[in-house]
Amino acid sequence: MNIIEITNLHKIYNESEVNVHAVNNVSLNFKEGEFAAIVGPSGSGKSTLLNMLGGLDEPTDGKILIDNTDLSELKSSDLIQFRMQNIGFVFQSYNLIPVLTAKENVEFIMHLQNRPKKECEKRTMELLDAVGLKGRENSRPSKLSGGQQQRVAVARALASKPKFVLADEPTANLDSKSTENLLEIMEDLNKKENITFIFSTHDQRVVNKAHRVITLEDGKIISDERKKGTGSDS
Amino acid sequence: MIRSVAWRNIWRSPLRSGIIIAAISVGMSAGVFTTTFTKGWMNQRLEAGVETEASHIRIQQPKFGENYDLKESIPNSESLVNEISKLDHINGISPRIVIQSMLASAETGTGVKIIGINPEKEKTVTNLHSKLSEGKYFEGVKRNPILIGAKLAKKLKVKMRSKVVITVQDASGNITGGAFRVCGIFDITSGMFEETNVFVRKTDLARLLDLESSVSHEILVHLDDTELIDQQSLLLKNKHKNLLVQTWKESMPELGYINEIGNLYTYIFVIIILLALGFGIVNTMLMVILERIKELGMLMAIGMSKARIFGMLMLETVLLTFTGGFTGILLGLGATYATMEKGIDLSDYAAGLEDMGYSSHIYPVVELETLVTIAILVLITGIAASVYPARKALKYNPAEAIRTE
Numbered sequence A: 001m002n003i004i005e006i007t008n009l010h011k012i013y014n015e016s017e018v019n020v021h022a023v024n025n026v027s028l029n030f031k032e033g034e035f036a037a038i039v040g041p042s043g044s045g046k047s048t049l050l051n052m053l054g055g056l057d058e059p060t061d062g063k064i065l066i067d068n069t070d071l072s073e074l075k076s077s078d079l080i081q082f083r084m085q086n087i088g089f090v091f092q093s094y095n096l097i098p099v100l101t102a103k104e105n106v107e108f109i110m111h112l113q114n115r116p117k118k119e120c121e122k123r124t125m126e127l128l129d130a131v132g133l134k135g136r137e138n139s140r141p142s143k144l145s146g147g148q149q150q151r152v153a154v155a156r157a158l159a160s161k162p163k164f165v166l167a168d169e170p171t172a173n174l175d176s177k178s179t180e181n182l183l184e185i186m187e188d189l190n191k192k193e194n195i196t197f198i199f200s201t202h203d204q205r206v207v208n209k210a211h212r213v214i215t216l217e218d219g220k221i222i223s224d225e226r227k228k229g230t231g232s233d234s
Numbered sequence B: 001m002i003r004s005v006a007w008r009n010i011w012r013s014p015l016r017s018g019i020i021i022a023a024i025s026v027g028m029s030a031g032v033f034t035t036t037f038t039k040g041w042m043n044q045r046l047e048a049g050v051e052t053e054a055s056h057i058r059i060q061q062p063k064f065g066e067n068y069d070l071k072e073s074i075p076n077s078e079s080l081v082n083e084i085s086k087l088d089h090i091n092g093i094s095p096r097i098v099i100q101s102m103l104a105s106a107e108t109g110t111g112v113k114i115i116g117i118n119p120e121k122e123k124t125v126t127n128l129h130s131k132l133s134e135g136k137y138f139e140g141v142k143r144n145p146i147l148i149g150a151k152l153a154k155k156l157k158v159k160m161r162s163k164v165v166i167t168v169q170d171a172s173g174n175i176t177g178g179a180f181r182v183c184g185i186f187d188i189t190s191g192m193f194e195e196t197n198v199f200v201r202k203t204d205l206a207r208l209l210d211l212e213s214s215v216s217h218e219i220l221v222h223l224d225d226t227e228l229i230d231q232q233s234l235l236l237k238n239k240h241k242n243l244l245v246q247t248w249k250e251s252m253p254e255l256g257y258i259n260e261i262g263n264l265y266t267y268i269f270v271i272i273i274l275l276a277l278g279f280g281i282v283n284t285m286l287m288v289i290l291e292r293i294k295e296l297g298m299l300m301a302i303g304m305s306k307a308r309i310f311g312m313l314m315l316e317t318v319l320l321t322f323t324g325g326f327t328g329i330l331l332g333l334g335a336t337y338a339t340m341e342k343g344i345d346l347s348d349y350a351a352g353l354e355d356m357g358y359s360s361h362i363y364p365v366v367e368l369e370t371l372v373t374i375a376i377l378v379l380i381t382g383i384a385a386s387v388y389p390a391r392k393a394l395k396y397n398p399a400e401a402i403r404t405e
Ligand SMILES: Nc1ncnc2c1ncn2[C@@H]1O[C@H](COP(=O)(O)OP(=O)(O)OP(=O)(O)O)[C@@H](O)[C@H]1O
Pocket: A013, A014, A015, A020, A021, A022, A040, A041, A042, A043, A044, A045, A046, A047, A048, A049
């Protein structure tokens, strides 16, 4: 079953009398457990597509169904709630809360979900362990490297038990070693826990790891390839 | 957790937060000190007014106050005094003869209120006996002793043992006069009272006026508990409907309002300070939010509701304001306690104050109620100052906010 169904999606920005068709008639489906990359040159609409998919921005036209919920039908307060329960986010520039430690950053979202404290702590430690940050849980973001911060961000994205994780250029600010490390962790989580990742990237090494590669150009999909042996096709 | 985030956020920019906290604490310490200072000042005026001039309850004929008519005396005043003295909580009771008349010295004369008292009974209702700067309380002069105020003595150019003449119209309408000799000079905070009131023995005045010595125009009552004044006065009012029974607040209305006016002034002062500080706080929070748009966008993205973000920013503003406010209140209290013992002497700058009955040496007084009110005002300022910046923060859409650098 598809967890995401996108049909005829458009996004048009009105910039000083010039209309920018940032996403042009995109239709796409994602299934649970996918590990998909969205690639394309700068300005091709990757971020715009991911933002709409994450309910952070409104489409000009078209429809996004997540688990059969039409995002456009949600009130703005319900949409926030929906994001909290269903979607994990990883941002290019980490965007952790600087005054909180790694552990607290991960716990924060569970706190927003009003989960019991014990559960929060247990899950946080498991997640920080999974992203290889055991022992650094009490460090604030400023004391962590970019790679480490991004791994905290991945742990945070998973803390809310989302249906899928959206990551807009998660490795753009990382060196090659950290990039490789982060990708390994994400792949591992995908394999072992069947977590769906959809990420955009410029980096060929990241593209190579993806099980499915969607290429955008001028807001349109020009190719959508699945690699063999990844099992996410039907 | 949101509480802890809000608190830690304040200290992200210690200099900026420090400056606004310092501004708030300076403003609030000034506010608190002004309040305790004014309170002390007003209390001193109140005490002087009540304990020296008005006592607690005054009883007269309803019409007596209109033109101090000799004939408007209290009927059966002796039995009334007896009756009242049997009530509970009565500390003292003093019947008086009161007339308006001319008082003349060898040099000059002036109109005054002449109060005939029983010296011993008067001691139980006012503290006049303890306010003498010269002479003794009805001692040292055998015939017709008189107590006059320091200001009046100066005006009439009289000294101790000087002779003064009281000219009156007696009960049968004849103009008559009596010579009195100054046995003491009282010096109190209220220059006005000093200048317009003199005290003689009730028996001497009755003789001069050709009245029975049992006649009284007013009865002053002093209670052992100031909290009971209203209650006891109501009791007397209901019992003696034909008489005018007044608490000090009613007999000296300008004293009655003094507390309210003092409080009003200080609250207005504090509110003005807080208003000015409020703009500073709004400005600080706008800067904070501008700097943190990206982070706020992220919080919205991951699912923090607008209400919660609003609450967090409001909490942050309130904590910031309260930190400053609390420090300021402590500083203001510190200044108060530092000056409480010795008081503050303003006599060099404010000589005119005494004419109006205000002391020029002020002892600040701390009152819990006003401190609580100030704390609440600080809290309200914090909440009010947070609304505009917090609303502004919520205007961004998350995608936009995250893209900002
Ligand atoms: N808020 C906006 N207002 C106006 N135009 C926008 C806005 N956001 C994006 N665009 C335009 O839409 C197009 C797609 O932008 P988008 O950011 O989605 O591209 P991208 O593929 O993510 O690029 P990059 O690889 O550089 O991140 C670009 O032409 C961009 O200028």
